[in-house]
Amino acid sequence: MQIDDTDRRVLRQLMAEPGLAMADLAERAGVTQATCWRRIERLTESGVIKAQQAVIDxxxxxxxxxxxxxxxxxxxxxxxxxxxxxxxxxxxxxxxxxxxxxxxxxxxxxxxxxxxxxxxxxxxxxxxxxxxxxxxxxxxxxxxxxxxxxxx
CATH class of the missing domain: 3.30.70.920 (Lrp/AsnC effector binding domain/regulation of amino acid metabolism (RAM) domain)
Structure with a gap:
């Protein structure tokens, strides 16, 4: 799957803080909430994002x-x-x-x-x-x- 700069920004922010609310994630990635949601949905459906999970220390x-x-x-x-x-x-x-x-x-x-x-x-x-x-x-x-x- 090809990803563009917007996908990369969303993924970077998601990796940095996986628990961010959609509004905060979208703001940090520089996109609207709707765009952020659609990008995450597409990246998940294509298998780029496998899961969002809690990491226990x-x-x-x-x-x-x-x-x-x-x-x-x-x-x-x-x-x-x-x-x-x-x-x-x-x-x-x-x-x-x-x-x-x-x-x-x-x-x-x-x-x-x-x-x-x-x-x-x-x-x-x-x-x-x-x-x-x-x-x-x-x-x-x-x-x-x-x-x-x-x-x-």
Whole structure:
């Protein structure tokens, strides 16, 4: 889908403050409310805007530990990926699942309130996931940039 400068202005403002009222969004984008509404509707219908959602800061809810776990799977079973992903989805503390091409097959992002809880999650829920050949853990120290925005 082709977008023009008006679409870009609307999208930039929407990414900057997704909770803006339509009137404020239109004013900041320099268009009328009707134009803003039509543009958002068109961008949503075409799939450019996938969803508007609340972003919850899990740290504010008391989760102080995030660990990125990289997995290589035993791929002798043709269902290895599907079985692993299905089981990983059932772990409530897993906040992200990504697949890769290369040495690492998957990455899980896991949160916990503290290291004791992480250790419990790791032993009881992560190590029991199917088809694991190798695991590498990376503990998050700081997030420098975290953006889903695109350069418009």
């Amino acid at each position: 899990w740290r504010a809810l008391g989760y102080g530990v995030e660990v990125s776990l990289r997995f290589s799977l035993d791929k002798t079973d043709p269902r290895a990926f599907d079985d692993f992903i299905d089981a990983a989805r059932e772990v409530p503390e897993v906040i992200g699942i990504e697949t890769f091409l290369g040495r690492v097959d998957l990455r899980l992002n896991v949160i916990a309130r503290d290291m004791a809880q992480y250790q419990e999650i790791y032993r009881r829920r992560i190590l029991t996931l199917p088809h694991i050949a190798d695991i590498e853990a990376l503990m998050l120290i700081a997030t420098i940039k975290d953006s889903d925005g695109v350069p418009l």
